[in-house]
Amino acid sequence: MKAELCKAFCDDITVTVVPAGLAVSTAFIRDDGDRIAFYVVDRSDGLVHLEDDGATIPMLEQAGVDFGTDTRQRALDTLLSGVGAFFDHDDATVRTLPFPKLELPSRALAFIGVMIRMNDFLLLTQEKAASTFREDAAAAIRDALEGKADIRENEIVDRKLKEVKADMVLEARGQKPVAVFFGNTPNRIHDAIFLHQAAAYEVHVPLSVVALLEQDNSVPADLRRRASNRLTTVPVFRDDEEAAVARIVREVTGAAA
Structure with a gap:
């Protein structure tokens, strides 16, 4: 059973080497039909950080989620800070603070979890x-x-x-x-x-x-x-x-x- 579970979780994950580091596509699907994806970005200081593909927040805003309100902004900041991340307004990406490469597996899982939870904002808007x-x-x-x-x-x-x-x-x-x-x-x-x-x-x-x-x-x-x-x-x-x-x-x- 363990092997089947590992296969279900891992088979649909793709990792591609890109100039900045690694591009990771997961098995989880956003409301717009695209897979949840993120990048592992190598830094000159030997650390790495994670960032999304730049579509998460824009997709939610196009669906009617208003992050301009104090309540939504605080909720977003609280959600992201839980995994050491923030929203970079300049390039519309969700990005983590730098961390050692040894922490990558656990940090990546936590980051994916937050990306999945971002859809909760859409549910609140629908409600x-x-x-x-x-x-x-x-x-x-x-x-x-x-x-x-x-x-x-x-x-x-x-x-x-x-x-x-x-x-x-x-x-x-x-x-x-x-x-x-x-x-x-x-x-x-x-x-x-x-x-x-x-x-x-x-x-x-x-x-x-x-x-x-x-x-x-x-x-x-x-x-x-x-x-x-x-x-x-x-x-x-x-x-x-x-x-x-x-x-x-x-x-x-x-x-x-």
Whole structure:
């Protein structure tokens, strides 16, 4: 088993001699599809340092990560300092301080670990984008239904349907409740479908279920098709916010299209 593990970790690593020292390509893949790579740079004083290929930080920034904020800058500095590294703004590389060649194996492993963890910044940005969508959509729905419907958030629709909480429950006088799910993840679409099925076929509670997507491609196409065929409506919010909210308002109030 040890041999198999060593083979899995080592076979895809390539080391190439370059004028500055060594170029190392690992088996780990960044979000842009490129392998995580770094250089071992020989120095005139007999020490070496490690640096990335200069694409790590630019790739994250192009994906929306803002390292200009104090919070992100401190987080980046803390992460890099843990392996004796820093971000060189002049050439956009992540670079370590010099160290003896004998320390290269352990230093290289620690450096790769940090390069992998850099993707955490991208996940935080995606979470922030999802949070912004929820906030924008909820605010637009509240504004459109002010004085027209009772609005509850992050609650169950009915005591018979305790398994799933909707993001918003909207209920106008004389109309059946409308459960709105912000469908920025497949899980929320599955929750919406589950609630619809339970209400319609198990407990027989009158209910409309809406999955509001942020973008056309927020969820896989096959899941969107399932949702469209089962739920009351699956509008798309971004780039057509007014129409998407108006569709929900019509469902809540029973107004004609």
